[in-house]
Amino acid sequence: xxxxxxxxxxxxxxxxxxxxxxxxxxxxxxxxxxxxxxxxxxxxxxxxxxxxxxxxxxxxxxxxxxxxxxxxxxxxxxxxxxxxxxxxxxxxxxxxxxxxxxxxxxxxxxxxxxxxxxxxxxxxxxxxxxxx
Numbered sequence: 178x179x180x181x182x183x184x185x186x187x188x189x190x191x192x193x194x195x196x197x198x199x200x201x202x203x204x205x206x207x208x209x210x211x212x213x214x215x216x217x218x219x220x221x222x223x224x225x226x227x228x229x230x231x232x233x234x235x236x237x238x239x240x241x242x243x244x245x246x247x248x249x250x251x252x253x254x255x256x257x258x259x260x261x262x263x264x265x266x267x268x269x270x271x272x273x274x275x276x277x278x279x280x281x282x283x284x285x286x287x288x289x290x291x292x293x294x295x296x297x298x299x300x301x302x303x304x305x306x307x308x309x
Contacts, residue, residue, distance in 0.1 A: 193236055200229035217270035224263040230254045247303045253296030259285035 207222030234254035241249045262281040269277055295306055 190236060190240070193232060197229045197232050197236075200225045200232075204229065214270055216276060217267050220263050220266040220270060224260060224267060227256050227259050227263065231257060231260075247300060247307070251296045251298075251303050251306070253292050255292060256285065256289055258288040 204222040204225030207218045207225065210218045210222070231254065234252060237249045237252060237254075262277070262285055265281065266277055269275065295303065298306075
């Protein structure tokens with residue numbers, strides 16, 4: 178696989194890659210931090226990790242030749258439906274309103290189940306998913 182990017186495309190990819198590494202590092206540190214408000218720290222750290230995974234997924238989709246590699250298309254990385262509830266949890270925790278109700282986790286958990294079941298499935302199942 179040889180990506181066909183210009184110099185500006187390579188620089189943009191490197192900058193985005195550096196931002197992903199930074200977001201994963203800070204997100205991981207915040208997720209395990211126990212001082213301050215643990216709920217706010219964990220939700221903001223998780224938000225940064227999920228956002229970094231989404232950026233990695235978009236970079237992989239943009240670099241690969243169109244539809245050539247199914248493992249890139251079905252990589253278990255995009256959990257976009259969890260960004261809203263994680264940010265909502267962070268804001269509520271910072272305002273001192275506590276954790277939101279469990280119902281806000283239904284769509285992110287459902288998306289995670291679908292992404293993981295399709296992303297970790299054999300290639301034949303991924304091909305069926307593409308066709309249907």
